Amino acid sequence: MENPAANDDLVFIVRQARASDRVLAELHQLYQRLDQQLATTDWMCKKCGKCCDFINYGHRLYATTAELALLTQSPPPNTAAAQAGRCPYQVNSICTAYDRRTLGCRVFSCNADHAHIESAIYERLHAQIRNLHERHCLPYMYAELTTATRQMAHAGKGSTNGLPNLRDER
Ligand code: SF4
Numbered sequence: 001m002e003n004p005a006a007n008d009d010l011v012f013i014v015r016q017a018r019a020s021d022r023v024l025a026e027l028h029q030l031y032q033r034l035d036q037q038l039a040t041t042d043w044m045c046k047k048c049g050k051c052c053d054f055i056n057y058g059h060r061l062y063a064t065t066a067e068l069a070l071l072t073q074s075p076p077p078n079t080a081a082a083q084a085g086r087c088p089y090q091v092n093s094i095c096t097a098y099d100r101r102t103l104g105c106r107v108f109s110c111n112a113d114h115a116h117i118e119s120a121i122y123e124r125l126h127a128q129i130r131n132l133h134e135r136h137c138l139p140y141m142y143a144e145l146t147t148a149t150r151q152m153a154h155a156g157k158g159s160t161n162g163l164p165n166l167r168d169e170r
């Protein structure tokens with residue numbers, strides 16, 4: 001699979017979001033509230049990492065502008081994985097971005113009995129994240145994770161960490 005051309009709009013607005021401490025802090029707080037809520041349900045992810053191998057698992061993960069901004073605060077350690085349809089933040093089945101992982105990462109359940117809860121929680125939290133974009137006048141995008149991270153890595157070629165160092169560009 002070839003690297004996609006950088007999506008200038010996506011790269012630009014993710015930079016914009018990453019430059020906003022308030023956006024990132026609010027999203028982090030939203031994730032914390034979500035995690036507390038999920039802890040009260042009867043579903044517990046065993047962190048096997050299988051669903052992060054998207055192609056083999058038959059799963060696709062999408063994330064908004066703000067989620068991509070928080071997730072990519074640090075560059076992915078395994079950029080080649082995205083070309084193979086796996087999350088570039090996964091190393092040896094371990095998520096290396098666990099505190100920054102997206103809403104979809106947190107809510108997804110491989111237990112079919114939990115699907116209705118997953119869907120309801122995802123829709124409600126996704127609406128809150130969308131509202132966060134509106135309140136901060138942040139352009140809203142919703143992008144597939146491996147494509148987005150590959151586009152950002154492509155745009156960041158030449159930077160020292162393989163991704164644009166967005167905080168240095170303020
Ligand atoms: S949701 Fe299921 S497949 Fe995905 S990491 Fe958790 S236990 Fe593994």
Ligand code: SF4
Binds near residue numbers: 061088089097101
């Ligand atoms: S960010 Fe972590 S939990 Fe989410 S898909 Fe990647 S490795 Fe899996």
